[in-house]
Amino acid sequence: MFSITTRVIEPRALEEAVRTKDGGIVTFLGVVRDDDGEGRRVTGLSYEAFSALAEREFETIADEAGRRFGDVRIAIVHRVGELRVGEIAVAVLASAVHRGTAFDACRYAIDELKRRAPIWKKEHYADGSAQWRAGGG
Amino acid sequence: MLAFARLRELVGGLERSLSVPSGARVEDAWSALVRIFPALADERDTTRIARNGRLGSFDDLLTDGDEIALLPPVGGG
Numbered sequence: 001m002f003s004i005t006t007r008v009i010e011p012r013a014l015e016e017a018v019r020t021k022d023g024g025i026v027t028f029l030g031v032v033r034d035d036d037g038e039g040r041r042v043t044g045l046s047y048e049a050f051s052a053l054a055e056r057e058f059e060t061i062a063d064e065a066g067r068r069f070g071d072v073r074i075a076i077v078h079r080v081g082e083l084r085v086g087e088i089a090v091a092v093l094a095s096a097v098h099r100g101t102a103f104d105a106c107r108y109a110i111d112e113l114k115r116r117a118p119i120w121k122k123e124h125y126a127d128g129s130a131q132w133r134a135g136g137g
Numbered sequence: 138m139l140a141f142a143r144l145r146e147l148v149g150g151l152e153r154s155l156s157v158p159s160g161a162r163v164e165d166a167w168s169a170l171v172r173i174f175p176a177l178a179d180e181r182d183t184t185r186i187a188r189n190g191r192l193g194s195f196d197d198l199l200t201d202g203d204e205i206a207l208l209p210p211v212g213g214g
Contacts, residue, residue: 030214049213050141050206052190078213090214110214118187118206119213120142132143134210 001075002058004051004119009077009088018073023097026106030090032083036133041126047080047089050118054078061112065094065105072096072105078119138166139206144184148174163188163205164195183210 001017015025032045062074075093083089092113094106113119114135124130138155140148148170157166163186171177186193187206199205 047213048142048145050139050187050208053187053192053206054213056190114211114214116211117213118141118208118211120209121212122142132209132212134212 001077002055002062003077004049004054005077005079006081007079009079009091011088011091011093014075014077014091014093018075018093018095020073020095020097023095024099024102025093025095026099026102028090028092028106028110029088030110032085032087032089034085036123036125040123042085042123043126044085044124045083045089046122046124046130047078047083048120048122049078049080051080054117054119057117058109058113061109061116062105064112065108068108069104070096070098070101072101074105074109076109076113078113078117080119138170139204141206141208143209144177144180144207147176147180157199161199162195163193163197163199166199166205167195167207180209184208 034042036042058076066072073095078090092106092110094102096102122130122132138153145151155166185208188197189204
């Protein structure tokens, strides 16, 4: 499952969706933080995406992870719209027979998503100002 | 043309139609947009292009009805 969604992300449903017969599932959840890493208090984030391209990029990243690390099922879901502190912005799940493959594939997928996927984040601060933030996360 | 995030705000909307002469490239459409929104000029080096939903380049030749998306530096996750 590779999608951009406006809905609340439900990790348990995604775990069921990627689950293979036996082995391990690694779940990474990106959660909205209350600071920007530079001392400013964040009250919420706005995310937007070029959905068609982003979903295709998710699939490409998952294919790459499979080639690098072995047989793995991956789900990537990123939420867009207005998110509050503590809400899940992104979920990356990797299911494989061996945990090493699942951990490696999950790490690869979230790192590449942050680097490549056409998704943008605007931070809203406690003082009422706001700013688009590239990279990091 | 589609513009996202910071670029969307600079051009005042997600979507805008532009007419360019036949034989024009994405670069020409960009230049036409910069004439309308001069603040865009500074964004040229950090902007990536998608043409009809696939990553492209400023050198791509345009054909009638192309959808060009302007992508500022990404920040998902």
